[in-house]
Amino acid sequence: MDSTAGGRARRRLGLVGRSLAGEGAGRRQSEFHLALASLAPSQLHLAAEARDSISLIAMASSSSAARIDPELVISHKFLEQESFSYSERDAAIYALGVGACAGDAVDEKELKYVYHRDGQRSIEVLPTFAALFPFKNNKGFIIADVPGLEFDPKLLLHGQQYIEIYKPFPSSCSVKNKVTVAGLHDKGKAAIIEIETTSYIEESGEALCMNRSTIYLRGSGGFSKSSKPYSYANYPADQVSSSSVPKNKPSAIYEDQTHQSQALLYRLSGDYNPLHSDPVVARIAGFNRPILHGLCTLGFAARAIIRSICNGDPTAVRTIFGRFLLHVFPGESLITEMWIEGPKVIYQTKVKERNKAVLSGYVMLKHIPSSL
Numbered sequence: 567m568d569s570t571a572g573g574r575a576r577r578r579l580g581l582v583g584r585s586l587a588g589e590g591a592g593r594r595q596s597e598f599h600l601a602l603a604s605l606a607p608s609q610l611h612l613a614a615e616a617r618d619s620i621s622l623i624a625m626a627s628s629s630s631a632a633r634i635d636p637e638l639v640i641s642h643k644f645l646e647q648e649s650f651s652y653s654e655r656d657a658a659i660y661a662l663g664v665g666a667c668a669g670d671a672v673d674e675k676e677l678k679y680v681y682h683r684d685g686q687r688s689i690e691v692l693p694t695f696a697a698l699f700p701f702k703n704n705k706g707f708i709i710a711d712v713p714g715l716e717f718d719p720k721l722l723l724h725g726q727q728y729i730e731i732y733k734p735f736p737s738s739c740s741v742k743n744k745v746t747v748a749g750l751h752d753k754g755k756a757a758i759i760e761i762e763t764t765s766y767i768e769e770s771g772e773a774l775c776m777n778r779s780t781i782y783l784r785g786s787g788g789f790s791k792s793s794k795p796y797s798y799a800n801y802p803a804d805q806v807s808s809s810s811v812p813k814n815k816p817s818a819i820y821e822d823q824t825h826q827s828q829a830l831l832y833r834l835s836g837d838y839n840p841l842h843s844d845p846v847v848a849r850i851a852g853f854n855r856p857i858l859h860g861l862c863t864l865g866f867a868a869r870a871i872i873r874s875i876c877n878g879d880p881t882a883v884r885t886i887f888g889r890f891l892l893h894v895f896p897g898e899s900l901i902t903e904m905w906i907e908g909p910k911v912i913y914q915t916k917v918k919e920r921n922k923a924v925l926s927g928y929v930m931l932k933h934i935p936s937s938l
C-alpha cells in the first residue's frame with residue numbers, strides 16, 4: 567500500500583468519492599470537500615481522479631500513463647447488464663435539461679415533453695432521451711472494465727454519438743442494455759474507443775434503440791504495432807461519416823439560449839461527470855469553468871430540428887449523428903442551421919457569442935418532410 571501523503575490523500579478521496587452517489591450523497595459530498603480542502607494545490611489531480619471514480623466516466627487507472635493493448639480491448643465482452651427503469655418524471659427532467667420550454671413555458675411544440683393534461687403517462691419523449699441509456703449500465707458509462715485500456719480520465723472527451731431509434735419511447739419503461747466494443751482507433755495524439763449499447767424493452771425483448779458513443783482519449787494514441795495506424799470498427803463506415811456542411815443557405819435556422827445552470831440541470835438525468843459541475847475538476851481538465859455535456863448540446867440540436875423541420879413530431883426521427891467539435895459553456899447561445907437533403911437533415915450548431923461551430927452531423931427522418 568502506498569503510504570506517502572499522496573497515497574493517503576488518494577485513498578481518502580477515493581473512499582469518499584466512490585460513495586458520493588446515491589443515498590446520503592449530500593453528507594458525503596461535504597466529506598469530499600473537507601478532504602479536498604486538505605490537499606495542497608499540487609495534489610489537486612488526486613481530487614479529479616477520485617471524483618472521476620464516482621462519475622460515469624471510466625476510471626481506468628489512477629496514474630496518468632496511457633497504455634493500450636488493442637487486441638485485448640476489441641476482444642472484451644462486457645458482463646450482462648442489470649435492467650433499469652425510467653419514468654415520466656425522468657423523461658420530463660431530461661426535456662427540461664435540453665431546453666424544452668425554456669423560452670416559453672406554454673410552447674405548443676414542447677409542452678408535451680413536460681406536461682400533458684391527460685396525465686403524465688401521455689407525455690411524449692424526445693428521441694435523444696436514448697442517449698441517457700448507456701449511463702444506466704451496471705457501473706454507469708464506464709470503460710474502466712475494458713482490459714488493456716489504460717488512459718488518463720482527465721483527458722477524456724466525448725467525440726461523437728450515433729443513435730438509432732427503433733420504436734417511439736413509451737413515457738415509462740423497464741429497459742435492458744447489451745454493451746459491446748464497436749471500435750478502436752489510433753490517432754497518434756489520441757485514442758478513440760467506440761462503445762455500442764443496444765437497449766431492449768425488458769418485458770417484450772423488443773429493441774428500443776442503439777447508441778454508439780465515441781470517446782476521444784487525448785494523449786492515449788501511439789499504440790499501433792505497425793507503421794499503419796491501428797483502426798478497427800465493426801459497423802458500416804457510412805453511419806458515422808460526418809456530412810460536410812453545405813455551402814448554400816440553410817433550409818431553417820433555430821436559435822436557443824442555454825442557461826448558466828444548464829449543465830447542473832442536465833446532470834440530474836444521470837450524467838454526473840464533475841467536468842460539467844465542478845470548477846476545480848474543469849480547470850484540471852483544461853477549461854476555465856465547467857463545460858456543457860456534449861449530449862446536452864446534441865439534445866438542443868435535435869430538438870431544434872424536430873420543431874423546425876418535423877413540425878414538432880419527435881417520432882419522425884430514425885437516426886441521429888453528431889460530432890462534438892468544440893466545448894460549449896453553459897449560458898452560451900446555440901444557433902442550429904439545417905439543410906434538408908431528402909429524408910436527411912444535415913445540421914451544424916454554432917455558439918453565437920464565439921461564432922464557432924461546436925457540433926455537426928445529421929438526422930435521418932422516417933420520411934421526407936412535406937412542411938417548410
Ligand SMILES: CCC/C=C/C(=O)SCCNC(=O)CCNC(=O)[C@H](O)C(C)(C)COP(=O)([O-])OP(=O)([O-])OC[C@H]1O[C@@H](n2cnc3c(N)ncnc32)[C@H](O)[C@@H]1OP(=O)([O-])[O-]
Pocket residue numbers: 622623707722723724725726753756758779780781782839857858859860861889890891892893894
Ligand atoms: C462519454 C462521457 C463523458 C462525456 C464528456 C463530455 O460530454 S465532454 C463535452 C463534449 N465534447 C467536447 O466538448 C469535445 C469537443 N471537441 C474537441 O475538443 C475536439 O474536436 C477534439 C479534442 C475531440 C479533437 O480535436 P483535435 O484538434 O485533437 O483533433 P484533430 O482535428 O487534429 O483530428 C485528429 C483525428 O481525430 C479525429 N477527430 C477529430 N475530432 C473528433 C471527434 N470529435 N470525434 C471523433 N474523432 C475526431 C479526426 O478525424 C482526426 O482523425 P484523422 O482524420 O486524422 O483520421
